[in-house]
Amino acid sequence: MKDYEPPTPVEIRERKRIKIILLIILVILIAIAAYLYWAFNPNRPVDYADIQEHFKYGSIGSEPANGIPYWIFKVLPDMFPEKLGGKGYAALGFIEEPGKDLPIGFSKRRVIVDRVGLNCAVCHTGTLRDNANSQPRVIVGMPANRLQLENYIRFLSACALDPRFTADNVMTAIAARTRLGPIEKFIYRSAVPLTREALIEQGSRLSFVNTRPDWGPGRVDTFNPYKAIQFHWPMEGDQSIGTSDYPSIWNQRPREGMQLHWDGNNTSVEERNKSAALGAGVTPATIDLDRLKRIEDWLLDFKAPAYPYPVNETVAAKGEALYKQHCSACHDFGSALVGTVTPIGKISTDPERLDSYTYTLAVNQNLMYAGYPWRFSHFRKTNGYANMPLDGIWLRAPYLHNGSVPTLRDLLEPPDQRPKEFYRGYNVFDQKNVGFVANLAADGGENFFKYDTTLRGNNNGGHIYGTTLSAEDKDAIVEYMKKL
Amino acid sequence: MKAKTRRTIIKLVIVVVVLGAVVGVVGWYKLFRKVPVYYASAEDHFKYGSVGAEEPTGVPYLIWLVLPRMFPEKLPGPGGYTALGAAWEEGQELPIGFTKMTIGFPRVAVNCAACHTTTVRATPKDKPMMFLGGPSSRFMPQAYLRFLFACGSDPRFNSDNVLKEIDRIYKLSWLDRALYRYVLIPQTKRTLIKQQTEDYTWMNSRPDWGPGRTDMNPFQLVVMKLPDNHTIGSTDIMAIWNQRAHEGFLRHSDGLNSTLIEPVLSAALAAGATRDSLDVEGLKRVNQWLLDLPPAKYPYFVDQNLTSSGNEIYNRECASCHAFGGARTGKIIPIEEVQTDRHRMDHWPQSAADAFNKYAEKYPWGFHNFRSSNGYVALALDGVWARAPYLHNGSVPTLADLLVPVEQRPKLFVRGYDVYDQERVGFVSSGADAEKSGFRYDTAVIGNSNQGHLWGTTLSPEDKKALIEFLKTL
Numbered sequence: 010m011k012d013y014e015p016p017t018p019v020e021i022r023e024r025k026r027i028k029i030i031l032l033i034i035l036v037i038l039i040a041i042a043a044y045l046y047w048a049f050n051p052n053r054p055v056d057y058a059d060i061q062e063h064f065k066y067g068s069i070g071s072e073p074a075n076g077i078p079y080w081i082f083k084v085l086p087d088m089f090p091e092k093l094g095g096k097g098y099a100a101l102g103f104i105e106e107p108g109k110d111l112p113i114g115f116s117k118r119r120v121i122v123d124r125v126g127l128n129c130a131v132c133h134t135g136t137l138r139d140n141a142n143s144q145p146r147v148i149v150g151m152p153a154n155r156l157q158l159e160n161y162i163r164f165l166s167a168c169a170l171d172p173r174f175t176a177d178n179v180m181t182a183i184a185a186r187t188r189l190g191p192i193e194k195f196i197y198r199s200a201v202p203l204t205r206e207a208l209i210e211q212g213s214r215l216s217f218v219n220t221r222p223d224w225g226p227g228r229v230d231t232f233n234p235y236k237a238i239q240f241h242w243p244m245e246g247d248q249s250i251g252t253s254d255y256p257s258i259w260n261q262r263p264r265e266g267m268q269l270h271w272d273g274n275n276t277s278v279e280e281r282n283k284s285a286a287l288g289a290g291v292t293p294a295t296i297d298l299d300r301l302k303r304i305e306d307w308l309l310d311f312k313a314p315a316y317p318y319p320v321n322e323t324v325a326a327k328g329e330a331l332y333k334q335h336c337s338a339c340h341d342f343g344s345a346l347v348g349t350v351t352p353i354g355k356i357s358t359d360p361e362r363l364d365s366y367t368y369t370l371a372v373n374q375n376l377m378y379a380g381y382p383w384r385f386s387h388f389r390k391t392n393g394y395a396n397m398p399l400d401g402i403w404l405r406a407p408y409l410h411n412g413s414v415p416t417l418r419d420l421l422e423p424p425d426q427r428p429k430e431f432y433r434g435y436n437v438f439d440q441k442n443v444g445f446v447a448n449l450a451a452d453g454g455e456n457f458f459k460y461d462t463t464l465r466g467n468n469n470g471g472h473i474y475g476t477t478l479s480a481e482d483k484d485a486i487v488e489y490m491k492k493l
Numbered sequence: 494m495k496a497k498t499r500r501t502i503i504k505l506v507i508v509v510v511v512l513g514a515v516v517g518v519v520g521w522y523k524l525f526r527k528v529p530v531y532y533a534s535a536e537d538h539f540k541y542g543s544v545g546a547e548e549p550t551g552v553p554y555l556i557w558l559v560l561p562r563m564f565p566e567k568l569p570g571p572g573g574y575t576a577l578g579a580a581w582e583e584g585q586e587l588p589i590g591f592t593k594m595t596i597g598f599p600r601v602a603v604n605c606a607a608c609h610t611t612t613v614r615a616t617p618k619d620k621p622m623m624f625l626g627g628p629s630s631r632f633m634p635q636a637y638l639r640f641l642f643a644c645g646s647d648p649r650f651n652s653d654n655v656l657k658e659i660d661r662i663y664k665l666s667w668l669d670r671a672l673y674r675y676v677l678i679p680q681t682k683r684t685l686i687k688q689q690t691e692d693y694t695w696m697n698s699r700p701d702w703g704p705g706r707t708d709m710n711p712f713q714l715v716v717m718k719l720p721d722n723h724t725i726g727s728t729d730i731m732a733i734w735n736q737r738a739h740e741g742f743l744r745h746s747d748g749l750n751s752t753l754i755e756p757v758l759s760a761a762l763a764a765g766a767t768r769d770s771l772d773v774e775g776l777k778r779v780n781q782w783l784l785d786l787p788p789a790k791y792p793y794f795v796d797q798n799l800t801s802s803g804n805e806i807y808n809r810e811c812a813s814c815h816a817f818g819g820a821r822t823g824k825i826i827p828i829e830e831v832q833t834d835r836h837r838m839d840h841w842p843q844s845a846a847d848a849f850n851k852y853a854e855k856y857p858w859g860f861h862n863f864r865s866s867n868g869y870v871a872l873a874l875d876g877v878w879a880r881a882p883y884l885h886n887g888s889v890p891t892l893a894d895l896l897v898p899v900e901q902r903p904k905l906f907v908r909g910y911d912v913y914d915q916e917r918v919g920f921v922s923s924g925a926d927a928e929k930s931g932f933r934y935d936t937a938v939i940g941n942s943n944q945g946h947l948w949g950t951t952l953s954p955e956d957k958k959a960l961i962e963f964l965k966t967l
Binding site: 074378 | 554555558561562563565566570571572573574575581582583584585586587588618620621660661662663664929
């Protein structure tokens with residue numbers, strides 16, 4: 010202690026000054042860090058207070074692993090207009106609401122830069138028009154009757170493989186729309202090759218879909234891409250076709266415990282949701298459970314919209330009696346057979362979708378979300394198709410799991426009298442037959458998708474219930490079903 | 494000054510000790526902390542319980558999870574681990590016979606049930622029925638090893654790539670991430686390469702085992718590290734149910750042991766446990782459970798009109814060697830008499846038996862009953878319908894094929910397809926579907942001969958039909 014000499018006043022002042030300078034530097038550093046965090050947040054989704062807005066535009070966590078950088082997504086139609094017929098993303102059946110930045114079903118989240126991902130609404134929001142001249146109404150929760158998801162995948166692959174998809178060209182296209190800061194510019198430049206590689210890889214993993222009949226609007230192969238994307242299985246030897254119609258997703262509470270999915274392969278609503286979220290691009294590591302939960306909770310009691318057109322109540326009353334006699338046992342909430350599987354030998358509808366979902370896939374799904382308490386444990390291989398509740402059935406055309414029968418009235422005809430060819434993708438409602446108008450090849454400059462029931466997976470046979478009734482009785486049942 | 498220096502040193506020492514303790518505790522917790530798993534039911538324990546292989550040879554769970562996704566081309570086909578023929582119950586995290594235990598971090602190993610669970614389907618579209626304790630006709634232990642080895646030695650198996658795949662399925666904490674990057678992934682790679690280049694090199698100079706078979710060589714070469722005697726130990730996986738009724742019978746096809754517990758413990762060693770890691774209590778539980786595990790009951794149609802005459806033929810032609818209570822049942826039939834392929838028998842000389850009897854002398858459960866023989870055991874035929882292909886080397890696909898002279902038995906057939914052939918009794922062993930998912934078994938390959946066991950081959954076609962019908966009921 011003898012060595013200790015008290016500091017001189019000059020030294021004290023000197024030390025104080027150094028301390029103040031250090032403090033100022035620290036404050037500046039914190040401010041820079043805060044700015045960088047704000048500007049390049051590693052993970053910040055855009056939130057919506059309104060639940061329907063959240064459903065349509067909110068994030069479920071698909072952006073971090075499978076999102077596309079926002080500005081790249083925006084400029085792809087500018088750069089490659091010919092790949093969309095010059096109509097932008099609407100050409101793929103995406104719904105663009107006025108005043109909205111992104112189509113329905115696209116969410117935004119900042120992961121260093123803003124990225125765009127898919128959410129539930131992309132496949133589960135559709136449109137309806139009263140006639141060829143009326144404006145579409147957007148109906149959330151109904152099947153995305155016009156969505157061409159397969160063509161979206163093809164579009165992205167085609168862009169990525171196009172030699173014009175270079176950092177220079179992308180930056181030029183972005184500059185035509187906005188002014189990026191220097192850091193953002195740098196990030197975007199390096200993001201272009203990464204995006205290209207990710208999209209080429211996705212396209213190559215999914216290339217097997219090109220050896221199957223086209224999905225067309227409103228349909229998706231759910232479980233074959235699962236095999237390729239989640240498990241990276243080689244698909245060369247797998248000739249199965251899983252193409253099926255999008256379902257409606259309203260009114261989930263009474264569905265808990267039912268055999269869900271077309272083939273009834275899962276009885277847990279929660280697990281089914283987490284599985285569907287994987288299809289939208291989340292991974293078990295990136296899924297945003299809170300934001301997904303918000304949607305799940307809302308869907309529990311979100312009801313199907315009521316039929317907006319006139320109903321002949323007299324005919325409907327007669328139809329109700331017939332419906333109770335011929336349909337209720339399998340299709341009414343609370344009935345013995347609703348939500349259970351009718352064996353394929355009995356239902357006799359197209360077997361491809363059933364066969365595409367294999368025992369092998371079911372048991373491998375046990376490893377989805379492994380390491381988390383919500384690891385999958387409810388997937389089962391079944392031997393038929395599930396009897397669906399028919400709430401809002403008027404909005405769920407075309408019918409049967411593969412969407413092979415355009416209207417309810419057609420479904421009540423024997424298979425050989427159902428339309429062999431029809432068109433999908435038109436959203437004008439057919440009030441007489443209940444379904445969408447399906448006999449128009451084109452309208453308003455848009456070509457519709459010709460559905461050929463003779464192709465593999467597209468068969469319109471089976472489900473012959475009610476087909477032997479009189480025409481009058483069939484009309485009556487259809488009239489009643491408008492009210493479901 | 495001195496005091497100040499001393500204080501500084503003391504402070505430093507404290508910091509180092511505290512830091513060391515923290516690193517030690519965290520390191521122990523993250524790498525060595527053992528969290529035993531107890532299954533309330535003995536059946537679940539058989540299916541998923543540890544035999545003690547996780548510590549010496551377990552693969553870190555997350556790595557095990559991503560390997561089939563990183564290297565699908567190294568598996569025999571699509572389907573993840575099911576491509577190896579593993580039986581996997583719906584809803585279960587792991588296939589039957591795969592165990593998961595946390596020793597610091599979750600690790601995956603195998604147990605008895607991987608090889609000893611039979612799967613049977615009526616048609617290719619059916620999901621399999623599973624019979625515990627029966628031999629798997631599909632699981633490929635060798636292909637599993639080779640898959641792991643091929644992954645380990647692939648240059649793409651490095652921390653960057655493996656973590657990239659793990660990131661797709663699980664959110665690791667920074668600490669776990671660092672452990673995976675710097676410890677677990679490199680260590681797993683080293684272990685797999687070591688196994689491939691040191692423990693299992695002999696495998697490359699022996700015939701492929703194919704599905705539902707194993708080679709006994711790991712007992713001598715991997716467990717005991719005996720010098721390679723250049724023999725071929727190819728053998729069909731055996732049924733292990735109903736052991737109380739087998740009391741006193743010799744075990745393994747060549748009767749190399751007369752107890753049940755010693756084959757159980759030694760098989761666990763061959764499955765990857767070591768003397769010190771062996772879960773003896775757990776294996777005793779398995780052993781006990783196997784005593785009364787019923788043999789699989791034939792699930793398809795049996796023509797009751799034929800079974801009684803079949804029973805008479807069986808009593809006359811087969812019972813003395815194969816029925817419970819038969820004079821020679823469970824005993825050795827000398828090779829000169831049975832005349833089946835001799836390689837498996839020659840593989841286990843007295844020297845191997847002696848070595849095994851010394852191998853665990855210092856352990857309370859040590860081995861005393863290993864022996865060598867000059868033939869093959871006449872096995873009791875409980876659940877024989879599920880035990881196809883037949884003979885100790887699995888060289889005859891169906892019972893119908895076994896009842897014809899050697900020249901007429903199939904020379905080439907498919908193994909590893911579990912669709913059942915109710916006509917011939919055994920698994921479907923030919924045809925496009927079988928060939929697509931099975932393994933071509935060539936009886937001309939060394940150790941694979943389908944010769945011998947000529948009993949019953951001269952019966953009339955009607956008698957054979959009746960006998961086969963009766964055999965379904967055993």
